[in-house]
Amino acid sequence: MEQFVKEIARGNxxxxxxxxxxxxxxxxxxxxxxxxxxxxxxAGIGPHIMGITGAPGAGKSSLTDQLLTYLRSxxxxxxxxxxxxxxxxxxxxxLGDRVRMNRHALDPLxxxxxMGTRGSGGGLSRSVRHALQVLYHAPFDVIxxxxxxxxxxxxxxxxxxxTVTVVLTPSGGDxxxxxxxxxxxxxxxxxxxxxxxxxxxxxxxxxxxxxHVTEREDGWDPPVLLSSAVKNDGVKQxxxxxxxxFAHLLQEHRLVKRRGRARVQAMHExxxxxxxxxxxxxxxxxxxxxxxxxQVEIGDRSPEAAVSQILMDIFKSTxxx
Numbered sequence: 001m002e003q004f005v006k007e008i009a010r011g012n013x014x015x016x017x018x019x020x021x022x023x024x025x026x027x028x029x030x031x032x033x034x035x036x037x038x039x040x041x042x043a044g045i046g047p048h049i050m051g052i053t054g055a056p057g058a059g060k061s062s063l064t065d066q067l068l069t070y071l072r073s074x075x076x077x078x079x080x081x082x083x084x085x086x087x088x089x090x091x092x093x094x095l096g097d098r099v100r101m102n103r104h105a106l107d108p109l110x111x112x113x114x115m116g117t118r119g120s121g122g123g124l125s126r127s128v129r130h131a132l133q134v135l136y137h138a139p140f141d142v143i144x145x146x147x148x149x150x151x152x153x154x155x156x157x158x159x160x161x162x163t164v165t166v167v168l169t170p171s172g173g174d175x176x177x178x179x180x181x182x183x184x185x186x187x188x189x190x191x192x193x194x195x196x197x198x199x200x201x202x203x204x205x206x207x208x209x210x211x212h213v214t215e216r217e218d219g220w221d222p223p224v225l226l227s228s229a230v231k232n233d234g235v236k237q238x239x240x241x242x243x244x245x246f247a248h249l250l251q252e253h254r255l256v257k258r259r260g261r262a263r264v265q266a267m268h269e270x271x272x273x274x275x276x277x278x279x280x281x282x283x284x285x286x287x288x289x290x291x292x293x294x295q296v297e298i299g300d301r302s303p304e305a306a307v308s309q310i311l312m313d314i315f316k317s318t319x320x321x
Contacts, residue, residue: 005036011077011139013111020113023130034130037137045255047079047140048246049132051161053147053183058167059193062229063238064146068104070235076141079111081131083147111140129160129266158186159265162255163245165189165238168207170199184210187222189241195226195233220248282314 007015022030052060064080071078104110115128128145135143147157157164166187184207192204208224216222223241227234249255283289289310295301 001032001036005033005040005137008134008138009040013108016079016111016134016138017113019134020115020127020131023127023134024115026127030130034133037133040137045250046136047143048242049136049143049145049160049162050242051145051147051157051164052167053157053164053186054167055169056148058169059229060146060167063167063191063193063227063235064144065104066229066232066235067144067239068110069232070239071142072104072107072109077109077139078142078144079135079138079140080113080144080146081128081135082112082114083128083145084114084116111135111138132160159262162249162258163188163242165191165242167191167193168203169194170197170203184214188220188245189238190222190224191234191238192224192226193229195228196231200226218248218254220245279310279314283310288313 004015004019008019019033022033052064054060061082064082068078068080105112113131115131132143132145145157145161164186166183166189168190170192190204190207190211192200192207194200204224204226211222211224225234225237225241227238246255249258292301292306292309296303296306
């Protein structure tokens with residue numbers, strides 16, 4: 001494992017890919033690897049972790065593809081994690097994002113990995129944080145994290161990315177409404193894609209007006225830019241804005257604070273997952289809970305009453321929902 005970690009640090013693509021597979025599978029190899037990575041504190045700032053999110057069909061993958069081309073022309077070494085939705089029935093995922101970026105697949109300085117959400121409701125796979133930890137210890141300059149199309153509650157990306165780009169389009173009538181629901185609060189850069197379509201300037205204006213009434217604690221004023229992935233317009237300006245935001249984070253220890261909050265959020269989520277696994281184990285061991293589910297199903301017991309009873313049985317306390 002020691003040699004394995006050294007290969008990751010050297011940028012060995014096969015070692016990086018195998019490490020991420022360990023993270024997806026979980027178990028002892030993943031835990032051992034995480035322990036070793038945590039012991040090897042990364043010197044310096046590390047790579048710029050850039051999140052790209054927005055509604056389905058906004059053109060996130062096409063924009064990411066164009067950004068890869070631009071960053072390679074600047075001599076950057078880049079890793080991409082593209083998170084695709086998993087089937088709630090089979091657990092499989094249609095990894096379309098990787099197909100769209102296929103022209104970069106043979107570039108030795110670009111690493112692309114698709115990951116399914118696997119039941120995560122926040123637009124990110126549950127193992128994405130661990131995959132990012134692997135990539136963080138590899139010699140990448142930039143890590144691009146493209147999420148599943150998000151809705152009102154799917155805003156996890158703010159807890160893992162240094163800079164979050166929210167992609168909007170003029171074609172969706174509810175774009176600005178969706179932004180009001182939460183995206184407006186997490187975006188560091190707003191990108192109105194498909195700017196060749198009518199209405200793009202109006203969407204940019206509406207977003208800008210909403211930003212003027214939103215006060216941010218970090219003192220950053222998010223720019224609203226126009227782009228066209230098809231025409232490869234606005235990509236340089238987009239990256240310049242992201243770099244400017246990263247430079248802003250480097251002032252007054254903002255980056256340290258942001259990444260610190262991300263680690264605390266990771267701790268909370270891991271605690272929730274661990275508690276849920278323990279409860280599932282206990283629930284499957286006792287027929288009492290199977291009967292309780294039947295009572296809830298036929299309406300003899302309310303879900304709230306059932307959960308309160310389960311929590312009291314498991315934790316021997318008076319926890320309430």
